[in-house]
Amino acid sequence: AELDKTAAVVPESTALVPAPVDIANKLRYLFGRNGDYTVADAYQGTSWSVREKLIDSFNKTHEHWKKEDPKFIYYLSAEFLMGRSLINTVYNLGLEGEYAEALNQLGYEMEKVADAERDAALGNGGLGRLAACFLDSIATLDLPGWGYGIRYKYGMFKQALKNGYQVELPDIWLTKGNPWELRRDDVKFEVGFGGRVERRKQGNKEVTVWTPSEKVVAQAYDNPIPGFNTPTTSNLRLWDAVPLTEFDLSAFNAGDYDRAMLERERAEGISAVLYPNDSTPEGKELRLKQQYFFVCASLQDVLSRFKAVHGNNFDLLPEKACFQLNDTHPTIAVAELMRLLLDVEGLDWDQVWTITTKCLNYTNHTVMPEALEKWPVKVMAKMLPRHMEIIEVINEGWTKWLGGHLNDLAPEERTKRIAAMSIIHENPWNKEEMLVNMAYLAVVGSSAVNGVAAIHSNIVKDEIFNDFYQIFPSKFQNKTNGVTPRRWLAWCNPELASLITGTLGTSEWINDTEKLAGLRAYASDKAFQAKWAAVKKAKKAKLAELIKKVHGDEVNQNALFDIQIKRIHEYKRQYLNVLSIIWRYKQLKKMSPEERKKAVARVCVIGGKAASAYDMAKRIIRLVTAVGDVINKDPETKEYLRLYFLPDYNVSLAETIIPAAELSQHISTAGTEASGTSNMKFQMNGCLIIGTWDGANIEIAEETGIDNVFVFGVRAEEITQLRKERKNFKTDPRWDELMRDIEGGMFGDKDYFKPLVDSVNNMKVGNDWFLLANDFASYLKAQEDVDACYKDQSEWLRRSIMYTAGSGKFSSDRTIREYAEDIWHVTPSRPTA
Ligand code: CJB
Numbered sequence: 081a082e083l084d085k086t087a088a089v090v091p092e093s094t095a096l097v098p099a100p101v102d103i104a105n106k107l108r109y110l111f112g113r114n115g116d117y118t119v120a121d122a123y124q125g126t127s128w129s130v131r132e133k134l135i136d137s138f139n140k141t142h143e144h145w146k147k148e149d150p151k152f153i154y155y156l157s158a159e160f161l162m163g164r165s166l167i168n169t170v171y172n173l174g175l176e177g178e179y180a181e182a183l184n185q186l187g188y189e190m191e192k193v194a195d196a197e198r199d200a201a202l203g204n205g206g207l208g209r210l211a212a213c214f215l216d217s218i219a220t221l222d223l224p225g226w227g228y229g230i231r232y233k234y235g236m237f238k239q240a241l242k243n244g245y246q247v248e249l250p251d252i253w254l255t256k257g258n259p260w261e262l263r264r265d266d267v268k269f270e271v272g273f274g275g276r277v278e279r280r281k282q283g284n285k286e287v288t289v290w291t292p293s294e295k296v297v298a299q300a301y302d303n304p305i306p307g308f309n310t311p312t313t314s315n316l317r318l319w320d321a322v323p324l325t326e327f328d329l330s331a332f333n334a335g336d337y338d339r340a341m342l343e344r345e346r347a348e349g350i351s352a353v354l355y356p357n358d359s360t361p362e363g364k365e366l367r368l369k370q371q372y373f374f375v376c377a378s379l380q381d382v383l384s385r386f387k388a389v390h391g392n393n394f395d396l397l398p399e400k401a402c403f404q405l406n407d408t409h410p411t412i413a414v415a416e417l418m419r420l421l422l423d424v425e426g427l428d429w430d431q432v433w434t435i436t437t438k439c440l441n442y443t444n445h446t447v448m449p450e451a452l453e454k455w456p457v458k459v460m461a462k463m464l465p466r467h468m469e470i471i472e473v474i475n476e477g478w479t480k481w482l483g484g485h486l487n488d489l490a491p492e493e494r495t496k497r498i499a500a501m502s503i504i505h506e507n508p509w510n511k512e513e514m515l516v517n518m519a520y521l522a523v524v525g526s527s528a529v530n531g532v533a534a535i536h537s538n539i540v541k542d543e544i545f546n547d548f549y550q551i552f553p554s555k556f557q558n559k560t561n562g563v564t565p566r567r568w569l570a571w572c573n574p575e576l577a578s579l580i581t582g583t584l585g586t587s588e589w590i591n592d593t594e595k596l597a598g599l600r601a602y603a604s605d606k607a608f609q610a611k612w613a614a615v616k617k618a619k620k621a622k623l624a625e626l627i628k629k630v631h632g633d634e635v636n637q638n639a640l641f642d643i644q645i646k647r648i649h650e651y652k653r654q655y656l657n658v659l660s661i662i663w664r665y666k667q668l669k670k671m672s673p674e675e676r677k678k679a680v681a682r683v684c685v686i687g688g689k690a691a692s693a694y695d696m697a698k699r700i701i702r703l704v705t706a707v708g709d710v711i712n713k714d715p716e717t718k719e720y721l722r723l724y725f726l727p728d729y730n731v732s733l734a735e736t737i738i739p740a741a742e743l744s745q746h747i748s749t750a751g752t753e754a755s756g757t758s759n760m761k762f763q764m765n766g767c768l769i770i771g772t773w774d775g776a777n778i779e780i781a782e783e784t785g786i787d788n789v790f791v792f793g794v795r796a797e798e799i800t801q802l803r804k805e806r807k808n809f810k811t812d813p814r815w816d817e818l819m820r821d822i823e824g825g826m827f828g829d830k831d832y833f834k835p836l837v838d839s840v841n842n843m844k845v846g847n848d849w850f851l852l853a854n855d856f857a858s859y860l861k862a863q864e865d866v867d868a869c870y871k872d873q874s875e876w877l878r879r880s881i882m883y884t885a886g887s888g889k890f891s892s893d894r895t896i897r898e899y900a901e902d903i904w905h906v907t908p909s910r911p912t913a
Pocket residue numbers: 204205206207208210358359360407445446451532561753754755756757775
């Protein structure tokens with residue numbers, strides 16, 4: 081019998097149910113709670129209620145896109161560092177009034193309720209957070225686009241301090257359920273590993289058949305991504321690995337419980353943990369498995385949707401889909417797209433190669449040579465035998481083509497150049513081993529290759545991929561990073577946002593940050609400065625509260641709040657920061673109480689995680705806590721100087737710290753930080769920068785006015801030469817004194833700090849690769865300039881306003897528009913509201 085479909089039509093979501101009732105409903109029917117709610121309950125009820133509005137918007141958007149069939153951009157990334165969702169969703173959907181009011185009626189404050197949410201920390205640092213900002217902009221700009229990644233069961237580890245040392249605890253983030261995701265039980269794909277490859281005759285055609293020895297299922301979870309001020313809600317599809325057969329019953333019946341569980345464990349292991357390495361790959365086989373797992377599922381998913389509409393007309397694929405490879409992590413996509421079109425769809429090599437290279441694009445995020453992933457041929461051949469074959473054929477064609485192209489070179493030079501550009505090459509440290517260079521595969525297999533800030537893109541062209549650049553100059557582009565002004569200004573600093581909106585007479589700057597330039601006219605206006613200062617003061621009070629909560633100390637809220645938060649890495653030079661803090665401390669100690677009163681007081685905060693196996697970074701953390709232990713207790717100086725390490729730095733902590741910061745430090749050795757993105761967040765929040773001429777600092781200084789930024793240190797062009805001259809470098813006497821202090825045990829833990837001292841002391845074992853000693857004197861000078869400027873509060877505030885006013889360029893909306901126009905060729909498609 082025909083079903084009466086109208087009987088099943090759902091009225092427009094919960095729009096008709098008042099929010100407080102809906103929240104109570106959710107608590108009653110999803111959680112069995114009836115009144116007497118905790119804050120955690122309020123969070124659950126609110127988020128499950130908001131989720132329905134989000135899904136309505138998601139469904140509308142996707143119905144619209146299905147009808148329009150526009151070209152899609154798929155952002156393939158092993159990391160998405162989303163942080164919390166409640167505030168972002170409520171504000172992006174324009175529901176803040178309704179839900180703030182609803183929570184008030186129930187006796188809660190939105191801010192406190194939002195605090196009960198755990199961060200989704202499926203990323204390490206800048207690269208993962210950039211992917212999250214990009215999704216926000218893609219949705220806000222109505223671009224048909226999705227993110228694709230892995231639904232790690234355990235995200236970035238939780239960092240705790242034990243006696244001042246970092247300890248890592250698992251991030252068990254899914255235990256209370258996740259209102260921001262939707263499991264798609266109808267979207268699953270098989271992913272295989274290992275096994276053998278055979279040729280078989282099929283009619284008069286020879287076909288290649290890969291029979292994997294291991295198979296798992298990729299299960300889709302959708303995470304709707306609301307745009308702001310638009311009906312568009314896009315999607316982040318994350319894959320969970322599950323066993324092919326839920327449970328091996330025969331083994332279980334035979335009493336072999338262990339074997340029955342084995343398949344489950346093996347499968348679930350693939351999406352179990354995020355590798356906690358930032359900018360340095362671990363080279364573990366499981367990592368390659370993770371990469372192939374999500375790439376394989378994502379490509380199958382896209383192809384299956386394409387086929388449902390366009391059948392086998394694969395030449396049309398590049399007009400309907402393009403993929404951005406977020407660093408080398410998803411580069412196996414080159415071989416996988418080839419395989420799917422060759423072996424599964426039966427197309428010819430040349431046609432497939434054309435389609436593949438048209439669809440793929442690659443972003444490089446770091447110049448650290450050790451970070452360019454290389455997989456041993458042996459590992460790849462065992463885990464992905466068919467892909468290894470395909471890469472070999474790609475490389476044969478590539479090197480042969482190169483041979484012809486480099487015809488003009490002398491034979492010897494030509495052979496050398498081809499070897500240097502080969503996708504498969506010897507391991508320079510172990511001649512026995514051959515490696516697949518994933519970055520070279522990405523460059524050869526993509527239409528466009530880009531760096532993430534102007535200086536970085538030049539290094540990409542002139543150094544790391546120079547051979548390739550000479551051959552394909554037009555392939556190389558720059559796309560300076562950006563951050564979403566929603567999360568990083570409007571939502572995390574509503575006080576500043578409302579001052580800006582009031583002053584500019586419009587809130588349009590939230591989607592058009594160039595309008596922030598209008599603040600320049602007020603930079604020297606004393607009345608406006610006073611309002612600006614009042615906001616900063618309120619935000620500083622919040623951070624002071626947090627410090628009190630974590631460390632139990634009251635801090636001087638009139639002190640300059642000086643912040644360095646980012647992953648701990650030698651190239652980011654937190655160590656240099658600590659040295660200058662020790663120097664400041666020693667100067668304060670020498671002063672008379674009267675002199676001290678004239679000094680600029682500082683509260684210094686350092687935060688960031690060290691990769692669990694990164695020994696030197698962990699020693700740096702301990703140095704911070706050890707120096708803090710001495711300084712923060714010293715009765716003579718503690719009014720004037722504090723140093724706190726804030727543990728477990730993550731997205732939500734950044735949202736509290738950044739609005740409160742007055743000075744932020746971006747002090748990487750010139751030429752080492754590809755871009756940096758927190759520098760942009762600080763800039764938006766009117767925080768002054770002390771920094772090197774590196775990454776996006778340069779463009780930030782250009783936009784803010786270079787005289788408003790405390791720039792110091794050597795330039796990228798000088799680095800190579802300076803490294804050669806390290807042996808003859810004459811260190812500053814103040815530097816020598818500090819080295820003796822640390823070595824002599826001024827902060828205890830002498831032996832533990834010895835490798836740190838050695839690593840930067842030319843006279844000893846190390847060679848100071850990141851040139852801390854070279855930049856030390858100019859850094860101290862820049863710090864003196866900071867103090868002098870802070871004493872003139874009106875000048876300081878003028879600069880602060882100029883930072884926000886100059887931040888227009890660093891909205892990820894600008895970045896995404898550039899990707900869309902220059903690389904993706906996707907255009908907006910907005911559903912009707
Ligand atoms: N980056 O966070 C990472 N992880 C990597 O493995 C490589 C690079 C960072 O990417 C950011 C986004 O492009 C950059 O701003 C940052 O400089 C870079 O270190």
